[in-house]
Amino acid sequence: MVWKERKIEAVIFDMDGVLIDSEPLWKIAEVEVFNSLGLNLDKPDFEETVGLRIDEVVAFWRSRFPWEGKSNEEVIHEIIDRVVYYIEREGKPMRGVHEIVPFLSSRGYKLGIGTSSYSRILKTVLKKLELETYFDVTHSAEFEEFGKPHPGVYLTCARQLGVRPSNCLVIEDSFNGLLAAKAASMATIVVPDGSNTPHPHLVIADEQYESLLDVLELFKEK
Template sequence: MIKGFIFDFDGTIIDTETAWYYAFREAYQEYGVELTLAHYSTCIGTSLNSFNPYEYLMTDLNLPIDKEEFRIAVQQRHSELMEKEAIRPGILEFLNSAKEANLKLGLASSSSKAWVEKHLELLDIQDYFECIRTSDDVARVKPDPELYVQTLEFLDLAPSDAVAIEDSPNGSKAAAAAGMHCVVIPNELTRYLEFDVPHHKTDSLSSLDFEHVVTRKIFS
């Protein structure tokens, strides 16, 4: 029997990632540059070290752009797009089922603590999670497993006793590297990406039988 679940945040609980891509893509188009999903996907679910969409036009293409104005414009557009977003289907039901079953719940995100806590409060779901680990807590974010390892240790769970809930290839790689089973619920953006580690994939948590997850039937 599974004893706990560890959720990713961005793109998994609420789809912030698709809005970021659209906001950046629109901003790039203003300078005649196409931002492909293949290029942008390298920073989904991880740090901006491999590709920083805020700086690429300036540092790699040498375009004369005011960095701060560009950042503000992208973030404003992201906020506008996020007004249409809500908590993803099945998330609340799954959290409530886990609580009723007395299972442990954690959250492991490559985003900052301030970002995650802000949105958890807006969604009013912060109290579900016994442990929250973010980029503020680790030296390396996903696909490194450190976020999951720390969360497992805090919850006193063995990797085999917990399931990760993810949406991105980097997240699923981190879960696999931590020795965990993983349920992937791709969003509008990540459904086009390649997942190359073992996982169970579904369109939403609403489509899953909770008992089949807890008893590991979906992984057999």
């Protein structure tokens, strides 16, 4: 196991699909907003944009199906509003979240979140899952020039944690997220989100597991 051969000092979690079961909620919000613009899109259409920043998702679909009347910024904020609404009412933790996060914290690992979601959604998730006190650093790609698969969000997170990238382990669920972590020279574990069709290239992860409970057992053995 590649990551076990490294001196791991920090664990950085992706958020959507790793900490919170929000990928289905994102798809609902995106379908609602894009269909209101006249785009005939359904949930499976959004699988190819999983892991991207929402401004990049909006730009992606506008380049394919241009619409009139609303700016990209207006569409972005409508989607964020819908996602926040659904998370506050329906958001549920991914299996193992409330076991692995306190455990890693108690063992002295520095904990971070590196997410493509905007900071407003990040704050909503932390409050919904009651995880505000566990993470040393939370960072959104909203504040990076480029989102995933660019490594910026993870490199900034490592710098703010005060840990070398090579001593960080990233837990991801998407191919774009894995590319970002790999480009940052970090160890990687992928826990695929069951709401998406598994990306065949997830094999680039150092290790792949079904849930965070499996990852927890590995840390207990370590």
